[in-house]
Amino acid sequence: MPSENTDLLPGTLDLLILQTLSLGPQHGLGISRRIEQITGGTFRVMPGSLFPALHRMEEQGWLDAEWGESETNRKAKYYGLTKSGRRRLGIEKGRWDKVALAIRSALEAR
Amino acid sequence: MFRALLRNLLRRRQVEHDLDQEVRTYADMLADEKARSGMPRTEAERSARIELGGIEQVKEQVRASRTGAWLDILAADLRYALRTLRRNRGFAAVTVLTLALCIGANAALFSAVNVLLLRPLPYKDAERLVYVTEFWPHEPYVPGPPSPDFTNWRAHSQLIQQIEGYGGGGDVTLTTGGDAERIAGTSVTAGLLDMLGVQFALGRNFVPEEDRPGAPAVVILGYRLWQRRFSGSTDVVGRQIELDGVGRTVVGVLPSSFAFPDNNFSHQLLIPIGLDPSPGWHEQSLRLLRVMARLKPRVTRDAVHAELLELIRRQASEESPQFVTMRKDMEVRLIPLRERLAGDIRPALLVLQAAVGLVLLIGCLNVANLQIARGIARRKEMALRTALGAGRARLTRQLLTESLLLSLLGGGAGLALGYWALSLLRTFLPPNLHLADGIRIDPVVMSFTLAIAIMSGVVTGLAPVLAATQTRLDETLKEGSSRTTEPGSHHRLHRALVIAEVAVAMVLLAGSGLLMRSFVRMASLDPGFDPNGLLTLRIALPARKYATDQSRAAFLSQLLERAAAIPGVRDAAIGGALPLIGGRVRAGTWVDGRPAPPLGGRPSIPVTGVSLNYFETLRIPLLDGRAITEADRDSSPHAVIVNRAFADRFFPGEDALGRNITFGGSKDLNQIVGIAGNVRQDGLRIAAEPAIYVSYRQIPESEIVLVLRSGLQQAALAATASGAVRAIDPDVPIYDVATMRDRLAEALSTQRANMVLMGMFAALALLLAAIGVFGVIAYMVNRRSLEIGIRMALGAQKTDVLKMVLGHGMILALIGIAIGLGGALAATRALRTLLFEISPSDPWTLAASAILFAGVATAACYIPARRAVRVDPMTTLRHD
Numbered sequence: 003m004p005s006e007n008t009d010l011l012p013g014t015l016d017l018l019i020l021q022t023l024s025l026g027p028q029h030g031l032g033i034s035r036r037i038e039q040i041t042g043g044t045f046r047v048m049p050g051s052l053f054p055a056l057h058r059m060e061e062q063g064w065l066d067a068e069w070g071e072s073e074t075n076r077k078a079k080y081y082g083l084t085k086s087g088r089r090r091l092g093i094e095k096g097r098w099d100k101v102a103l104a105i106r107s108a109l110e111a112r
Numbered sequence: 113m114f115r116a117l118l119r120n121l122l123r124r125r126q127v128e129h130d131l132d133q134e135v136r137t138y139a140d141m142l143a144d145e146k147a148r149s150g151m152p153r154t155e156a157e158r159s160a161r162i163e164l165g166g167i168e169q170v171k172e173q174v175r176a177s178r179t180g181a182w183l184d185i186l187a188a189d190l191r192y193a194l195r196t197l198r199r200n201r202g203f204a205a206v207t208v209l210t211l212a213l214c215i216g217a218n219a220a221l222f223s224a225v226n227v228l229l230l231r232p233l234p235y236k237d238a239e240r241l242v243y244v245t246e247f248w249p250h251e252p253y254v255p256g257p258p259s260p261d262f263t264n265w266r267a268h269s270q271l272i273q274q275i276e277g278y279g280g281g282g283d284v285t286l287t288t289g290g291d292a293e294r295i296a297g298t299s300v301t302a303g304l305l306d307m308l309g310v311q312f313a314l315g316r317n318f319v320p321e322e323d324r325p326g327a328p329a330v331v332i333l334g335y336r337l338w339q340r341r342f343s344g345s346t347d348v349v350g351r352q353i354e355l356d357g358v359g360r361t362v363v364g365v366l367p368s369s370f371a372f373p374d375n376n377f378s379h380q381l382l383i384p385i386g387l388d389p390s391p392g393w394h395e396q397s398l399r400l401l402r403v404m405a406r407l408k409p410r411v412t413r414d415a416v417h418a419e420l421l422e423l424i425r426r427q428a429s430e431e432s433p434q435f436v437t438m439r440k441d442m443e444v445r446l447i448p449l450r451e452r453l454a455g456d457i458r459p460a461l462l463v464l465q466a467a468v469g470l471v472l473l474i475g476c477l478n479v480a481n482l483q484i485a486r487g488i489a490r491r492k493e494m495a496l497r498t499a500l501g502a503g504r505a506r507l508t509r510q511l512l513t514e515s516l517l518l519s520l521l522g523g524g525a526g527l528a529l530g531y532w533a534l535s536l537l538r539t540f541l542p543p544n545l546h547l548a549d550g551i552r553i554d555p556v557v558m559s560f561t562l563a564i565a566i567m568s569g570v571v572t573g574l575a576p577v578l579a580a581t582q583t584r585l586d587e588t589l590k591e592g593s594s595r596t597t598e599p600g601s602h603h604r605l606h607r608a609l610v611i612a613e614v615a616v617a618m619v620l621l622a623g624s625g626l627l628m629r630s631f632v633r634m635a636s637l638d639p640g641f642d643p644n645g646l647l648t649l650r651i652a653l654p655a656r657k658y659a660t661d662q663s664r665a666a667f668l669s670q671l672l673e674r675a676a677a678i679p680g681v682r683d684a685a686i687g688g689a690l691p692l693i694g695g696r697v698r699a700g701t702w703v704d705g706r707p708a709p710p711l712g713g714r715p716s717i718p719v720t721g722v723s724l725n726y727f728e729t730l731r732i733p734l735l736d737g738r739a740i741t742e743a744d745r746d747s748s749p750h751a752v753i754v755n756r757a758f759a760d761r762f763f764p765g766e767d768a769l770g771r772n773i774t775f776g777g778s779k780d781l782n783q784i785v786g787i788a789g790n791v792r793q794d795g796l797r798i799a800a801e802p803a804i805y806v807s808y809r810q811i812p813e814s815e816i817v818l819v820l821r822s823g824l825q826q827a828a829l830a831a832t833a834s835g836a837v838r839a840i841d842p843d844v845p846i847y848d849v850a851t852m853r854d855r856l857a858e859a860l861s862t863q864r865a866n867m868v869l870m871g872m873f874a875a876l877a878l879l880l881a882a883i884g885v886f887g888v889i890a891y892m893v894n895r896r897s898l899e900i901g902i903r904m905a906l907g908a909q910k911t912d913v914l915k916m917v918l919g920h921g922m923i924l925a926l927i928g929i930a931i932g933l934g935g936a937l938a939a940t941r942a943l944r945t946l947l948f949e950i951s952p953s954d955p956w957t958l959a960a961s962a963i964l965f966a967g968v969a970t971a972a973c974y975i976p977a978r979r980a981v982r983v984d985p986m987t988t989l990r991h992d
Contacts (some may be wrong), residue, residue: 031141032136048163049138049170054177057131061178072137074144079134 011090015055018045020083020091023065024079026081029072057082064090131174135167138622168500176506187203187505189513196514203486204518206381206883207479211522211568213876214475216529217468218564220537223557225465227550228454231751234371234550236309237406241373242413243452244275244403244420247443253698254715254907257444258435259391260400264427271416273408276304277401278374282383283815285654285845289352290339294847297355297381298372305332305366305382307406308373313338315349315364322363323384331360332382335368355383357656357843371546373449374402379546390950393432404449413446420444424644434712453547459945460866466942467623467873468614474880476568477613480575481884483515484606485891487576506576515573516566523565527558540865569619577603610888611928617874617881618965619931619939624867624874625957626940630948631867635860640791640800641691642731646819647826648831648854652845653814664812667840672723674836675818680829683821687722687730691791692855693848697813699776701804703762717758718793718801719775721808721816727753727788729821737786740807749781750810757791758802775804782806796859797948819852826851866946878965881928882972889921890976900980910981917980921973922966929962929969936961 022028022036033056034047059065064087072078083091119127139160148155164170175184197204244265246257256279257265266275282297302323305929310317313335331353333342342348352359360383371740372379390784391397409552421444431439447455454461487494496509508985531553542546557621651671657666669688675684689696708714724740726732735756744751749772759768764951782804790800807818818837822829834846850858857864893900900913940952 029141030138031145046164049135050165050173053131053135053138053170053174057174058177072141074141075132076137076140076144078137078141080129 014045014098015047015051016059017094018047018093019052019055019059020064020087020094023081023083024088024091027068027070027080029070029078029080031078033081059087063087114707123412131171132167135170135174139164156424172506176503181865185509186513189510190517192510193514193517197518197638199485203482207482207572208522208525210475210478210880211519211565212525212529214468214472214880215523215526215561215565215568216533217526217529217556217873217876218465218472219530219553219561220533221383221465221468222533222560223553224537224541224548224551225461226554226556226560228495228545228547229450229458231556233373233449233453233547235373236307236371238449240273240409241307241449241776242405242406242407242416243374243447243449244405245445245447247445247710249441250713251438251716253606254400256400256402257399258393259387260393260427260430261424262401262403263387263389263391264423265403265405265420267418268423268426269416271408271411271419273406274303274307275403275405276301276307277387277403278304278377279385279399279401280377282377282381283355283652284381284383285357285652286341286353286355286381287357287842287843292843292845293341294650294845295337295381296378296968297383297744298377298379299383299385301385301387304404304438307404310370310507311367313365313367314346315362317364318384321387324416325386325388325408327384327386329358329360330363331355331383332366333362334366334378334380335370336383337380338365340937345693355381359655361711369550371549373404373453373546374548375453375542375544375660377402384733387689393430393435413448417444417446418437420446433710437710437712454545457545459942460862463623463942463946464866464869466875467620467870470620471873471877471880472568473725474613474884476571477609477616478884478887479515479518479568479572481609481613481887483572483576484609485887487511490576491885511577512570512573515560515576516569519565519572521571522568523561526565527561529538530557530561537869540861540869542862545958575609578605580752606888606891607924610884610924611931613881613884614925614928614965614969615932615935617877618929618961619935620874621961621965622869622933622936622958623940623943624870625961626943626947626950626952626954627863627867627870629950629954629957630946631860631863633950634796634863634948637796639691639796639856640732640789643852643856645821645823645824646730647829647833648690648817648820648848648850648852648855649830649837649846650694650848651816651818651837652847653816654843655814656785657841657843658814661812663807664814666810667844668723668751668808668816671818671837673841675820678822678829678832678836680824681820681822683725683729685723685726685819686808687726687819688720688808688811688816689718689793690817691730691793691852692795692859693817694815696793696803699804701773701775704772704774704781715802717775717804719804719806721811722805723808726805729819730791732791733789735787735789737784739786740805744785744807745809749783750783750806751785753786753788753805754784755788755800755803755805757800758804759784761785761802773804796856863948878968881965882968885921885925886972886975888924889917889973890979891979892920893917893976897980904981904984913981914977917977918973922970924925925966925969925973929965932964932965933958 018037019033022033022040025036028036028050030049034049034052036095037045042098056065056067060081062065064084065081066084067079067081069077070080124487139157142160142163143153143157146159147153151159178184233241235241244257246254246261248254257277259277262275262277265272267274278300280297280298282299284297286293286294286295300318302318305317311352315332318330318332322328333348336347338344348362349364351362353362354360366379366382370379383401385401387396387399387401391399405416407413423443424444428436451458497507497510498504534553536553538548540549541551645669653664653667658667672684672686675681678684688694696718697720698716699715699719700712701719702708702714723740727734727739734753738754739753740753752773754762754768754773762768763771763774768784768787771784773784774781788805791803792798792800793803818833820829828851834849837846838843904910904913936958937953944952
């Protein structure tokens with residue numbers, strides 16, 4: 003299996019996907035490239051993790067999907083955020099802030 | 113979520129199509145991207161595929177993350193497993209059969225263990241019920257507490273909630289609803305059945321007013337007797353039935369599930385015991401009882417024990433001097449009900465359950481070995497599936513599904529086998545084990561069976577998982593020949609399992625050998641008489657009609673005459689009791705002229721009234737002196753015969769002949785005229801004790817045994833003899849008709865049952881272990897055929913190859929046997945209580961079992977070894 007997959011903290015993949023899609027619907031490769039772009043190339047999401055995550059989040063009702071034409075005229079599946087997906091993004095952000103704050107103060111504690 | 117599950121399950125084709133499209137588009141777009149950055153198109157596509165990591169792998173990962181994926185996977189695994197097994201029918205059949213045999217035996221035995229040792233007893237709050245008994249060291253034959261103790265406890269105990277009693281003396285002759293029939297009845301106190309929480313099928317329990325001397329005569333019928341004699345009619349309650357010539361009113365019928373809480377007593381028919389409310393210590397009103405009590409909640413047995421002893425001590429002054437002597441150093445014993453009911457069979461059950469568990473272990477090891485062999489052969493298949501995207505977890509699940517499917521099939525077949533085995537097992541249990549009626553395959557047994565089936569599946573599935581998932585993909589796929597040697601780790605696991613199998617089977621074989629020797633020992637004991645050609649019938653003279661000694665003696669002499677006249681009967685004799693039949697009357701005995709011991713201090717010796725030709729008929733040798741003859745009739749002193757044990761005890765180093773003895777309440781002198789050989793009267797395990805034989809005219813008993821020696825067919829003779837009895841008096845019941853040989857076999861039945869069951873398990877274990885050895889050697893020969901071919905091409909002789917292969921097998925077998933012998937030395941100690949006159953570490957038995965095992969193992973190795981040398985080396989070498 004692809005081993006060059008950048009390590010993600012558990013839960014961060016969902017957050018990144020939700021954040022990406024909050025800007026508008028996108029297909030799989032688009033999501034992957036956008037995440038790479040917005041994290042400054044730190045995270046590269048491989049399809050082996052991306053697709054299971056997308057399908058899982060769709061089943062949970064956070065995402066909806068629709069077939070559309072890509073910019074290169076290919077038939078692609080576009081994922082968008084649902085109402086409950088937006089709520090989820092809020093929850094995930096809040097949780098991330100808490101975790102980040104906690105880790106930071108832990109590292110600064112002397 | 114639920115919608116997603118439905119969609120995944122129902123619109124599978126659409127979902128799969130979409131997924132494929134989605135992943136492919138991703139790959140295409142990735143290639144587009146690479147092409148745009150200047151990469152040639154074909155190169156871009158290849159690079160995109162590599163980056164993607166395989167379309168099928170990605171799809172598989174998505175599938176695994178879907179809702180309901182496990183259902184999909186399970187279905188796919190099951191389909192695949194079924195397909196695989198259909199292709200390997202032989203393997204599947206052997207596995208299922210092995211597991212079915214092992215699981216079936218476990219299920220059957222567990223159903224007995226469950227009822228007898230685990231499940232709550234079928235009485236209300238049974239854990240608070242205890243059996244209370246007394247042991248008098250100077251009168252060890254006293255069966256239970258005398259009635260004054262019982263009434264004392266009942267009146268004064270603070271720790272006992274309820275105390276009830278029962279006893280013998282309930283054997284009656286039923287004349288209503290058919291021929292005169294002797295029925296084993298039990299007399300009980302009125303509260304006993306209520307204490308046990310019995311719900312009557314019909315009618316009610318006795319009331320206290322019915323349980324007094326001189327109370328209205330009533331009776332409770334057991335369910336089977338009610339069905340058999342009164343065809344289950346509901347109007348039986350309130351009816352009068354005739355018992356021993358006395359009318360008794362039926363007040364109730366016991367439920368079919370009721371089992372009397374004492375194996376020595378029957379629940380065919382119950383009558384009130386009618387105790388004197390304040391019995392004294394004189395023999396007329398005193399009765400020896402069996403006593404059962406319900407403790408108050410949170411009271412310990414120890415506390416009750418102390419209290420009961422103290423109560424006896426407090427009233428000791430009321431005991432007559434004779435009882436003071438007899439009760440010296442007496443003990444009170446409180447026995448938990450389960451121990452009383454199933455304590456005798458418990459060691460055997462535990463040993464057998466352990467044995468059958470070991471058989472299952474061997475079966476599992478065998479199947480695991482087969483699975484490993486198959487797993488190695490399937491390495492390529494596994495590697496291929498890994499290459500196609502199956503993860504390790506998925507492969508493990510696949511293999512476990514396969515073995516679980518096999519073990520569940522085996523468990524199902526085992527349960528069916530268990531039903532059959534149970535009926536077999538029932539015939540091995542002691543006939544008077546009341547609780548055994550409740551043994552059946554119930555939900556608890558089914559759950560147990562399911563659990564061991566699943567456990568077997570996991571155990572046998574893990575071995576191939578270990579073997580299959582360790583291998584490296586590329587090497588396996590590249591591997592050309594399948595007949596070179598394989599990684600050593602598989603071999604080691606394989607061999608270790610076979611050795612373990614042999615060791616465990618060896619323990620069982622040794623155990624079964626010990627039981628077999630015990631049985632042979634017991635069966636070859638000299639019972640002291642010749643049981644061949646003897647037919648025995650029990651006869652009970654109705655108490656009313658035959659109230660006097662004269663009337664009984666008259667009947668008996670007439671009986672002897674008629675029986676002897678039956679054509680073909682060589683000898684006809686009677687006895688108040690015979691070896692293995694009937695209880696003997698005991699009487700305090702003393703030698704005339706010796707200083708008398710204190711009252712009650714004379715030893716109780718069984719005194720049996722017999723006809724003159726008793727010894728001839730049974731072929732009991734007369735060692736010294738003479739037989740009692742017609743001339744001794746009405747002689748004074750009476751002529752009596754004692755056995756060797758009596759002479760040894762009372763006249764050690766002296767001549768017993770001509771000495772006078774007294775016994776019982778009578779002052780009459782009895783002169784010893786002859787000394788007979790010892791007879792094992794109370795079972796083969798019990799050595800002969802002193803005994804006195806007198807003429808039946810001196811003690812004409814009402815319950816006697818008629819014994820006939822003849823060469824006739826027994827069933828026909830039984831009918832003729834019964835006719836002869838009825839011709840004298842049709843109201844005299846004949847019962848318990850059996851040949852002496854059958855009674856001896858019965859006396860051996862427990863020993864035989866242990867031997868046969870253990871033998872069956874050991875045979876199964878031996879067979880399985882032999883198959884295991886055979887399997888590993890055959891497999892080795894197969895895998896190393898190339899090497900063997902080369903050796904033979906280079907000039908190795910057939911015998912060399914034979915020796916090599918045999919050597920391999922025998923090393924495994926011998927290591928296993930050695931370990932097994934060590935195990936047997938440790939484990940057979942558990943057998944001690946089941947053995948008879950043989951040590952659990954008997955060297956001959958252990959050696960014989962080991963040799964037998966080695967022989968079987970050699971045979972198991974020889975077959976594949978022969979096949980190895982028959983192979984033409986050229987064929988083998990050309991194969992690749």
